[in-house]
Amino acid sequence: MKTLPNVTILATGGTIAGTAPSSTQAGYTSGKINIDGMIQAVPNIEKLARVDGEQFSNVGSQDMSFEIMINLSCRINALLATKKINGVVVTHGTDTMEETAFFLNLTVKSAKPVVMTGAMRPATAVSADGPLNLYNAVAVAADPEAREKGLLVVMNDRIHGAHSLTKTNTTSVETFLSPVNGLIGTVIYGAVKYYRGPFRQHTVFSEFSLEGITALPRVDILYACADMPPDLIDCSVANGAKGIVIAGDGNGNMNEATLKKAAQMAGQGIFIVRSSRVPTGTVSRNVEVDDDTHQFIVSDELNPAKARILLMLVLLKNRSFQQVQELFYSY
DSSP: OOOOOEEEEEEOOSGGGOBOSSTTOSOOBTTOSOHHHHHHTSTTGGGTOEEEEEEOOOOOGGGOOHHHHHHHHHHHHHHHTSSSOOEEEEEOOSTTHHHHHHHHHHHOOOSSOEEEEOOSSOTTSTTOSHHHHHHHHHHHHTOGGGTTSOEEEEETTEEEETTTOEEOOSSOTTOEEOTTTOOSEEEETTEEEEOSOOOSOOGGGOOOOOTTOOOOOOEEEEEOOTTOOTHHHHHHHHTTOSEEEEEEBTTTBOOHHHHHHHHHHHHTTOEEEEEESSSSSOBOTTSSSOHHHHTOEEOBTOOHHHHHHHHHHHTTSOOOHHHHHHHHHHO
């Protein structure tokens, strides 16, 4: 008889654990069903792996905090350091899923599979997507070929890498796409197929460590727009921001007044990252902005939310802006 792998599910709340008074209404309350109830709602999950669950937290992902993320990463590392556990699944709300996924992608220190999943419809909805997403996530976490693929996100039969994953629609079950680099693979009713490996450094290949870390430096995101007021930068710095990500126009642009203010703050040691509010594409150095002169960093492929995550981890050590730029090209 085949020995099944051991997979631990860490539940953090979200829509996948949500309930509503009616099966056909849009409004619902996140995190009402505990992990035992979620597992019981998935037929035949016991045929994929020996599954156990842990209610790690219980929040809608709009309330996900860095305290929870740090503790979650540490818990995953502790579980995967044991010989018993072969893989971990994290259930999570979709609103900030890409941020937690990218954070774990940079801070989990194991080659074993770590898979996130969630749902766009609450557990009580007609055609709830959570049970099949959880089934498929466990299938991937139990798959030996998922090793060394970084943090994977399984949603709607698709396997995404944390680097490229982004939410693209407010309500659709097809909301998650990987528009820059494409899918890692697919999983259809537990049948896993991979198209390629992960993109850039991750997990066991990452230099970032949370050992001894209980909090992260403050980094703010400022959304660029027509006639953007430059004093937004002053406000961030005055409130303790050590770095600022500009969700810029187009190729990471900002108006002249904001550019001047950002350059001033970069000269005072505040790390300024130019990202973009545009959904896809890369932000390039020295195209329309003289990044070398202003000592700006470009986010390359990372959207503003992920650029913020990376910069917060980068700032745990003293680095020059040139060193920080190289890390944005590496992760």
